[in-house]
Amino acid sequence: MSDQVLSLGERLKQRREELGISQAQAARELEVARTAYRLWEMEAAKPAPDRWRLISRWLGMSVATMLLAEDLVDEGEARQAEVITGRFGPLRWDEEGGREGGEYFDQERALISRAVHEGRLSTGESADLMAVLERIQLRTRQRRTTGWRDAELRKELPADPSAPALARAAVVVAAAGVPEHLLLDAELLTSELVTNAIVASPDDAEGITLHVLVSEDVLRLEVVEPTVPSTGPPAGAADGRDLRLVIALASRWGGAREGDTYVTWFELDLPRGSSGRPA
């Protein structure tokens, strides 16, 4: 598999495994919360530009190469930029940029201006780099405002203790881009419902089905069990059937028999106004 095919999350994981460190340790090295780092690895969230230099250095690549994996530049733009900046020496351009003031884009503009002033870049090259930078900044802004995408996912899970982890991973990926605290709540609620379903199911049960729906203003998750339990899930029991977290964190939740299945579900309201999604 060539480098070009790997996502940023996969690259981070690869590097972390090379270094033999945990996610928490990687988060410390990249100066982010461990929850943020974990979501990056799962491709459920993207690092902000103020982390790009640190991350690309940690990965041993230029920012341009990293942005290519992130689809924030296309191959032509990346090549164009590297032809110019590569003259400064391997990764030197990024190193110099890091010493300028302000956030990532300010730093790049300052470096380009300074390099022209010092005769290290022609005005033509400066114009090319500025144009690419503009496009990266625009795409970054667009990505921030469009947030998450509509998603629908159905997944079969085994009726055993491995199900909650599989379900969590599926939900986090489906809801990629949702604000972090809501993503973490969705992950937790998923784990609670799926745990309840497998704990309540008989030993010889067939699997359960997960159904995730992400729309502009709500995340809905349903857990469908093929058999109907003889009693409903009791709240407050200390054996995996505790509903207190569901009650506290979900916008709405419920459980009902539907034909020969039993469906438990929760909904989380998503911040519609701030997502700024186009109609």
Place this chain on the structure above:
Amino acid sequence: MTARITAEGRTILLEGEIDVANAPEIAEAIRTACAGGVEVAVDMGGVTFIDSSGLHALHRAVASQAGARLVLVDVPAHVLRIMGILGMDRLREIRFRSRAG
């Protein structure tokens, strides 16, 4: 992503995701460390996820050893919030500490 448990005397290091799949194993490690009613430190710095199954397992384990106490170190903020909802931040047998230094 399974959890890793490292036990060294009275300190337990937990890493990874903790849920119904590995809660029994973790409960066992804590029960063993707490035997005799001692105080055990549980470093949660590497925990990336824990749900009510994991938290109940921690509590049941320490509660099963008379006189034992857990000191949870470096608990992530959102986990503290969950423990608050479950009333686990007001127990005599569970204390909290941030990472030293």
